[in-house]
Amino acid sequence: MQYTHLFFDLDNTLWDFNANSYDALHLALKKMGLLDRIGDYGSYFSIYYAVNERLWDLYRDNKITKNVLRGLRFEESLELNKTPMPGMGDLLNEAYLTEMPKQLKLVPGAIVVLDYLHHRYKMSIITNGFREVQVDKLIHSGLKKYFDKVFISEEVGAQKPHKKIFEHAVKSMNAPKKKSLMIGDSWDADIVGAKLFGMDQVYYCPLPEKLPAAEDVAQSSSTKATTTIITHLEQLLEML
Numbered sequence: 665m666q667y668t669h670l671f672f673d674l675d676n677t678l679w680d681f682n683a684n685s686y687d688a689l690h691l692a693l694k695k696m697g698l699l700d701r702i703g704d705y706g707s708y709f710s711i712y713y714a715v716n717e718r719l720w721d722l723y724r725d726n727k728i729t730k731n732v733l734r735g736l737r738f739e740e741s742l743e744l745n746k747t748p749m750p751g752m753g754d755l756l757n758e759a760y761l762t763e764m765p766k767q768l769k770l771v772p773g774a775i776v777v778l779d780y781l782h783h784r785y786k787m788s789i790i791t792n793g794f795r796e797v798q799v800d801k802l803i804h805s806g807l808k809k810y811f812d813k814v815f816i817s818e819e820v821g822a823q824k825p826h827k828k829i830f831e832h833a834v835k836s837m838n839a840p841k842k843k844s845l846m847i848g849d850s851w852d853a854d855i856v857g858a859k860l861f862g863m864d865q866v867y868y869c870p871l872p873e874k875l876p877a878a879e880d881v882a883q884s885s886s887t888k889a890t891t892t893i894i895t896h897l898e899q900l901l902e903m904l
């Protein structure tokens with residue numbers, strides 16, 4: 665067998681972060697009695713989504729702290745939505761993070777694929793999410809039983825794409841690097857990170873617009889590790 669150990673990203677690879685985040689924020693706003701004040705929820709969520717992505721990139725590059733990210737993403741998006749609520753960022757964040765791990769939507773094919781793979785491979789999670797929500801997400805969604813270990817960046821002290829988190833995960837699992845495979849939906853964090861560490865990777869890319877440019881693939885192929893691109897998780901069953 666080519667691989668013995670599989671390392672999965674969690675958000676948007678197995679747990680449907682985008683759908684769950686949409687539902688959790690809607691619930692949080694509703695419970696705080698703020699839903700009517702923000703106008704059209706879909707439009708607000710698009711703004712929030714873009715702001716959150718940008719701030720997460722800054723957080724991943726250590727340019728802002730987690731505490732700043734948590735509140736600022738709401739303050740900034742509410743301001744851009746022309747419904748500013750100064751001072752509400754942290755409260756809304758708290759309500760949102762309370763709802764978040766209770767959401768159960770999974771990426772299509774996740775359970776079928778994990779059911780098949782977990783008898784055949786040692787499996788673990790490598791995630792950059794917040795410690796206080798990632799484990800609860802795994803428990804509530806029924807995903808936890810498939811994995812021997814969960815490596816959370818905050819606990820390891822390094823985020824994907826940093827080599828240190830892949831190194832730590834592989835060592836902790838006693839996994840030979842050459843027999844290890846990283847599976848994730850983030851080109852920059854999961855794929856480039858694992859590749860630079862020297863591990864093979866599967867890029868799960870359900871949206872054609874997120875396919876990497878040919879020059880990015882070429883640029884990141886300086887190591888011998890191979891990259892496979894899939895558009896549906898069930899394609900893993902053909903290759904593993």
Ligand SMILES: [Mg+2]
Nearest residue numbers: 673675676849
């Ligand atoms: Mg992800």
